[in-house]
Amino acid sequence: MCVGVHYTLGSREMRVLFASSNAQLPVHTKDGITLMPWGRRPKQAGKLPLGGCAYLDGIHAGNWERFRPRGVRLWVRSFAEQDVEGRVHWHALTAGKWIKGLLAQEGAERRVYVVTLTPVLAETPYERWPCIQSG
Secondary structure (H helix, E strand, C coil): CEEEEEEEEECEEEECCCCCCEEEEEEEEEEEEEEEEEEEECCCCCCCCCEEEEEHHHHHHHCCCCHHCCEEEECCCCCEEEEECEEEEECCCCEEEEEEEEEEECCCEEEEEEEEEECCCCCCCCCCCCCEEEE
16 A cells, blocks of 8 residues: 655655554645545544545445545655565656545545555565556
């Protein structure tokens, strides 16, 4: 699962880990970049799903439909992923690319999840990988 992100907000460099109870992700909106809560942790109030990621297969299967899902762009410079041995590695994004996010809502509660997929290479050390897009 994506465990951290690095982004620039104004002149501030931000490194955020999902484990932080106040973790937020930079979401691209028509008004610019807006910070939104990143997923939900155990013991956090709310009704949206626990965790910080949404499997792409689960989205396509309709598992998120009751949360009025909307695809969003997450403007990060790099992300941290944990391998199967528990080591964390940082990966830079190429200019012009972003990570696909899912904005979910339940009443007034709104949270963003990193959209992930299962890598197709058998020899990859990761069980999940963020959905990276460009255009």
